[in-house]
Amino acid sequence: MNTASPACIRVANFVGGRWHTPSTGSWLDVHNPATGELIAQTPLCTANEVNAAVEAAGVAYPSWRRTPAEDRIQPLFKLKNLLEAHQDELAGLITLENGKTLAEARGEIRRAIENVEVACGIPTMMQGYNLEDVASGIDEMMIRQPLGVVAAITPFNFPGMIPFWFLPYAIACGNTFVLKASERVPLTMVRAFELMEQIGLPPGVVTLVHGGQEAANAIIDHPAVKAVSFVGSTRVARLVYIRAAERGKRAQCQGGAKNCVVILPDADMESAGRIIADSAFGCAGQRCLAVSVAVTVGDAQRRFRDVILDLAGKIRTGPGQDVTTTMGPVISPQSQSRIEGLIAAGKDDGAKILVDGRQPTQVSSSGYFVAPTVLDEVPANSRLTNTEIFGPVLSLVHACDIDEALGILGSTPYGNQASLFTSSGAAARKFRYEAPAGNIGINIGVAAPMAYFPFSGWNDSFFGVLHGQGRDAVEFYTQEKVVVERWVMEHSRKF
Ligand code: NAD
Numbered sequence: 001m002n003t004a005s006p007a008c009i010r011v012a013n014f015v016g017g018r019w020h021t022p023s024t025g026s027w028l029d030v031h032n033p034a035t036g037e038l039i040a041q042t043p044l045c046t047a048n049e050v051n052a053a054v055e056a057a058g059v060a061y062p063s064w065r066r067t068p069a070e071d072r073i074q075p076l077f078k079l080k081n082l083l084e085a086h087q088d089e090l091a092g093l094i095t096l097e098n099g100k101t102l103a104e105a106r107g108e109i110r111r112a113i114e115n116v117e118v119a120c121g122i123p124t125m126m127q128g129y130n131l132e133d134v135a136s137g138i139d140e141m142m143i144r145q146p147l148g149v150v151a152a153i154t155p156f157n158f159p160g161m162i163p164f165w166f167l168p169y170a171i172a173c174g175n176t177f178v179l180k181a182s183e184r185v186p187l188t189m190v191r192a193f194e195l196m197e198q199i200g201l202p203p204g205v206v207t208l209v210h211g212g213q214e215a216a217n218a219i220i221d222h223p224a225v226k227a228v229s230f231v232g233s234t235r236v237a238r239l240v241y242i243r244a245a246e247r248g249k250r251a252q253c254q255g256g257a258k259n260c261v262v263i264l265p266d267a268d269m270e271s272a273g274r275i276i277a278d279s280a281f282g283c284a285g286q287r288c289l290a291v292s293v294a295v296t297v298g299d300a301q302r303r304f305r306d307v308i309l310d311l312a313g314k315i316r317t318g319p320g321q322d323v324t325t326t327m328g329p330v331i332s333p334q335s336q337s338r339i340e341g342l343i344a345a346g347k348d349d350g351a352k353i354l355v356d357g358r359q360p361t362q363v364s365s366s367g368y369f370v371a372p373t374v375l376d377e378v379p380a381n382s383r384l385t386n387t388e389i390f391g392p393v394l395s396l397v398h399a400c401d402i403d404e405a406l407g408i409l410g411s412t413p414y415g416n417q418a419s420l421f422t423s424s425g426a427a428a429r430k431f432r433y434e435a436p437a438g439n440i441g442i443n444i445g446v447a448a449p450m451a452y453f454p455f456s457g458w459n460d461s462f463f464g465v466l467h468g469q470g471r472d473a474v475e476f477y478t479q480e481k482v483v484v485e486r487w488v489m490e491h492s493r494k495f
Contacts, residue, residue, distance in 0.1 A: 017203025033099035034319035050218035060204025119168030146174030169473035257416035273307030279445030339391035415458030
């Protein structure tokens with residue numbers, strides 16, 4: 001990292017295997033969300049700077065594509081070991097720029113490493129299939145080939161994990177890869193790319209370019225970029241998907257969420273409460289799989305409310321660096337005031353605020369803190385039940401039975417996750433069968449698929465066909481080629 005002044009780091013792009021300070025005159029200040037202190041500046045790169053980065057990735061592609069799969073994965077084994085050795089350092093950077101606790105940040109790096117591990121299986125995962133004698137003397141095979149330069153545009157909430165939903169699979173499949181990380185959290189990926197300098201990748205196989213909307217659009221528009229992976233808000237996911245499709249490119253665009261959990265009366269309330277509190281308030285509610293609405297059925301209403309109120313009150317909000325903190329700040333003052341505004345809107349709509357996390361007094365006022373908040377009797381048509389809050393706010397809604405609860409789930413336009421807490425296998429099966437979301441949790445609060453399963457959002461939470469991670473990633477980053485061959489075997493001929 002280049003230090004422009006002792007107090008602030010100006011981050012650089014990684015292009016063609018070297019660090020370059022962009023010439024853009026436009027830089028975005030990055031603040032520590034726990035203190036408000038200036039910690040870095042991100043260059044908002046222009047289309048010219050992005051084009052140079054994509055072209056360097058294009059130069060690296062032909063020989064990387066010819067490198068055998070077995071050789072392409074060797075750097076990934078080294079990367080796994082380096083990420084493990086630097087897990088605490090990377091977690092410290094995540095906490096510094098994103099605000100989540102150190103324990104949450106370490107868990108995030110673990111999830112990144114899992115994706116590197118799965119991509120090491122590319123020699124098996126990338127195999128096609130074949131059939132001898134599809135007609136007399138004719139054989140047919142399907143092989144998978146890489147696409148060329150591929151790119152990812154990622155959000156602020158998992159600076160260390162989400163880029164690794166894409167990077168290891170893309171390069172293991174033989175593509176070269178361009179990342180535009182979130183301009184709000186640049187430091188973690190800068191350090192990760194510094195580590196990648198040590199793993200033996202040829203220059204240009206991985207590229208890091210910083211910026212905001214202009215840089216993202218330049219990536220999507222560049223003719224050499226063959227595929228775009230995006231994670232962020234639904235508004236931008238839709239824009240990116242349309243823009244990529246207009247240019248004839250494949251795209252996978254993961255959007256926002258509004259996740260509901262249903263609690264049946266036969267659930268173990270203590271355990272459900274602990275798990276749901278972690279889902280709603282962990283990472284300050286800034287997870288795309290965070291539970292935001294809890295729908296209680298029958299007499300689960302009173303019992304769950306008692307448990308969640310008790311747990312919400314015990315969460316220690318504070319700086320993520322402090323080991324006694326169990327919930328950190330939100331990302332920005334704008335985010336803080338937006339969340340506070342939605343809590344007020346919920347009250348205006350008729351909800352009762354049972355725990356109010358606005359302007360908590362136990363933390364520094366220069367950080368961007370909202371403590372856990374619980375609202376009860378939230379009307380089904382309230383802004384709170386339909387808007388992605390992305391903060392530590394849980395709305396309690398009541399339903400008479402599981403069918404009514406499923407109806408409430410179906411009323412949001414999103415479909416990232418839905419969870420059920422129960423001890424009934426029949427109820428669990430009904431929920432799995434009918435819930436309109438792509439990631440389902442049964443007695444699970446954050447149903448985050450392991451790296452060898454697709455991260456499977458539905459509806460307004462995902463635009464595309466093939467998801468991130470696992471086999472879907474291999475299909476997304478390769479194109480199928482079918483070969484039909486005739487070789488005449490003359491049985492009398494000696495070779
Ligand atoms: P965001 O949409 O503001 O930004 C995401 C990325 O898009 C950033 O890199 C940003 O620079 C870029 N960008 C912003 N405006 C753009 C535009 N007009 N055109 C092209 N690119 C643009 O999202 P965020 O605030 O960083 O992240 C939070 C959001 O991400 C939440 O909505 C959350 O639910 C979602 N998210 C979804 C998933 C998922 O798997 N579905 C995972 C994590 C986060």
